Amino acid sequence: MHHHTLLLPFLLAALTSAKPTKRDDTWGGALSLGPTTSHIIHAITTLVPGAAPSSQNGELFLWPGMSNGTGDLIQTTLESWPDNSWCGATPGQWCVRASLFGSFGQLDGQAGVVGEEDQVRIEYSRSADGLVWIQNVTNAVTGAYLSSFSHESGPMTGWGTGTECDDDCSGTVSAQTYKNTTITLASSDTAFGDTLGVSGGTTYSGLSVSADGTVWHIDSISVPAMD
Numbered sequence: 001m002h003h004h005t006l007l008l009p010f011l012l013a014a015l016t017s018a019k020p021t022k023r024d025d026t027w028g029g030a031l032s033l034g035p036t037t038s039h040i041i042h043a044i045t046t047l048v049p050g051a052a053p054s055s056q057n058g059e060l061f062l063w064p065g066m067s068n069g070t071g072d073l074i075q076t077t078l079e080s081w082p083d084n085s086w087c088g089a090t091p092g093q094w095c096v097r098a099s100l101f102g103s104f105g106q107l108d109g110q111a112g113v114v115g116e117e118d119q120v121r122i123e124y125s126r127s128a129d130g131l132v133w134i135q136n137v138t139n140a141v142t143g144a145y146l147s148s149f150s151h152e153s154g155p156m157t158g159w160g161t162g163t164e165c166d167d168d169c170s171g172t173v174s175a176q177t178y179k180n181t182t183i184t185l186a187s188s189d190t191a192f193g194d195t196l197g198v199s200g201g202t203t204y205s206g207l208s209v210s211a212d213g214t215v216w217h218i219d220s221i222s223v224p225a226m227d
């Protein structure tokens with residue numbers, strides 16, 4: 001469970017090129033889909049993160065991300081730092097922000113606060129002209145705004161979850177659940193589901209596809225706490 005070997009190559013390439021250089025990353029469970037022979041035009045999921053560690057060494061990140069393996073990495077991230085007061089969170093809560101990683105480094109939207117039972121609705125959508133990717137993060141129950149970010153990025157061909165631990169972080173203390181994940185492709189790719197991979201004890205249920213091969217859905221993804 002070390003470095004990027006558990007994630008599929010498209011996420012690996014994006015992470016390697018996009019993340020700040022840290023050599024002691026470790027990884028918890030993950031699920032990934034891609035690359036598709038088409039490209040993604042919309043992706044939505046609802047993440048219930050569980051409790052953040054009450055005290056944290058290093059930095060812990062939970063995220064669903066999208067990439068094409070060579071370009072930008074679109075990534076709304078739930079974050080646990082040794083001190084999370086920068087976003088207004090108290091121990092056991094998460095900071096959340098919509099972010100973009102690329103050759104330019106890291107660009108972020110405003111950060112919000114997430115509690116362990118909160119349902120965090122994370123939506124990635126392409127603008128009508130296909131150039132801009134819009135990240136919109138809200139509370140799935142109340143509709144409250146949490147974070148957002150928009151920026152030009154190229155076509156995305158893969159989607160995946162990550163449980164990322166930097167600088168010898170303490171790891172996750174509870175399981176995470178991704179509910180109602182739906183990924184919409186620009187054109188039919190009936191083999192997209194064959195690219196699904198899981199690691200670190202991650203399980204999923206209810207994988208389905210629309211009749212025309214463009215809309216893929218996963219009812220639930222369960223990521224265990226890190227060992």
